[in-house]
Amino acid sequence: MSAYLSYSERPETLTYWKVHQGPDVDFILGLMKVGIEAKATARVHADHLKGLREVKKDYPQIKHRYVVSFEPHSRRTEDGIAILSYADFVKRLWADQLIT
Numbered sequence: 001m002s003a004y005l006s007y008s009e010r011p012e013t014l015t016y017w018k019v020h021q022g023p024d025v026d027f028i029l030g031l032m033k034v035g036i037e038a039k040a041t042a043r044v045h046a047d048h049l050k051g052l053r054e055v056k057k058d059y060p061q062i063k064h065r066y067v068v069s070f071e072p073h074s075r076r077t078e079d080g081i082a083i084l085s086y087a088d089f090v091k092r093l094w095a096d097q098l099i100t
Helices: 002-008 046-058 086-094
Strands: 014-018 024-029 034-038 064-069 082-085
Touching (some): 024 046, 046 064
Parallel strands (some): 064 082
Antiparallel strands (some): 024 034
């Protein structure tokens, strides 16, 4: 993510988010603009979504929430979290389709 932001000359900051002794989100872009979780799994399940769901409660203004994984096909949860295959994520990222 750091390399992408640098090469694309985007102004967004790159941070992470964590609740004290609770869930976290691996990457936060901008001022709670986008949350991204990276999971090394072929099947994302509810436990993998805890951080993104919690951050939405604390920061309802967050625009986009993504999980990047080894799942073969991208999909969306009922509460709007996009679960993307790593290949789809990279393609969309470099096409400027993820950060709006």
